[in-house]
Amino acid sequence: MRQMVAQFGANRPGLAVALLLGVGMVVGVGGGLAMTAGLRAQVSNQQAQMESTRRDAQREINALAARLGELQAEANRLNALGVRLTRIGQLQDGEFNFDKPVGVGGAGPVQDMPKAELDAGLSKLKRQFAASGEQLSVLESLLFNRQLDMNSVPSREPIANSYITSGFGGRADPFNGGRANHKGIDFEADVGDPVLAVADGVVSYSGVRSGYGNVVEVDHGNGYVTRYAHNSRLTRTVGQLVRAGQEIAKAGSTGRSTGAHVHFEVWENGRVVDPRNFLAQESPLKLKG
Structure with missing residues (x-):
């Protein structure tokens, strides 16, 4: 081969x-x-x-x-x-901004982070x-x-954007002169201005009282009752539930009054007290336990 x-x-x-x-x-x-x-x-x-x-x-x-x-x-x-x-x-x-990022910082070096x-x-x-x-x-x-x-505590004013024209306690009587005891404080108002509940509660009286004219009273519980007097018209009836800031009447000059205003009283356990003691309490954090 x-x-x-x-x-x-x-x-x-x-x-x-x-x-x-x-x-x-x-x-x-x-x-x-x-x-x-x-x-x-x-x-x-x-x-x-x-x-x-x-x-x-x-x-x-x-x-x-x-x-x-x-x-x-x-x-x-x-x-x-x-x-x-x-x-x-x-x-x-x-004071607290929850959308603002928190500032952080720090020096290097930076290393890889393990998954664990x-x-x-x-x-x-x-x-x-x-x-x-x-x-x-x-x-x-x-x-x-x-x-x-x-x-449930009278901690607001009964009329918006107003000011006090007469304080609580002794004062000169606007009709007869001489000294008189003023059981509440008066707020400036025009006829027809809304009168506001200063706290949650139930209307316990709505009608006419001697000297007060047209009156609304609200029972707030815990011994507190507020009175709103000299109104031109009452917009709440007895038994109605009201919330703080809701209208309960229209301001006026009924009863023993020299002109349109809101007469405001606070009663604590059956005793009339100075409303100024409550009007400054605007925050629950200020309420003493």
Whole structure:
């Protein structure tokens, strides 16, 4: 066989060389195709691993986003609660701004935070939010109860944008001269101005009293009763529930009066007292326990 190949090569050397080159090319192409297929398989495997890693990372991000959403919702709840407490406590505008970011700072260097540390920080923050929410809820309940107490105390003025024209106690009688005891305080008013309840309560009297003209009396509970006199018209009847700031009459000059005004009295446990002792109490935080 070898002799035949050698003889073929000796007789036709050009054809033998071409044949050898062809065989080499076939072997080379076959090897290249095998290598390419291997590289493609390797790339495909790497892509699959990268896709799996991406999916795992996205699941972690989604989990963190869910926890972030919970914390944001809790922060919004606490902010809303803080706004309510500010309103109940009648704090000044701007004293607490819940939309203003808190200033922070610090020097470097900054390092990557491990996921375990981030998870622990989020869990701690959630616990802090929960504890703060419970404390603020208790505070809201206390302030609300004090607000209810305040609403039953004569702590407002019976007419808006007015001023006192005559005080409580001894004064010169405007009709006969001489000394007289004034049981309330008088507020300047025009006929028809709305007379306002100074606290929550129930109308206990609505009618005419000697010297007082048209009168409304409101029982606020806890021993407090307020009287509003010299009205031109009464707009509430006995038994009606009234809230602080609601209209109960129209100002006038009925009864023993020299002109339109609102005569206002406060009775505490059956004894008339100076209304000025109550008018300054505008906040439940100022109410002494």
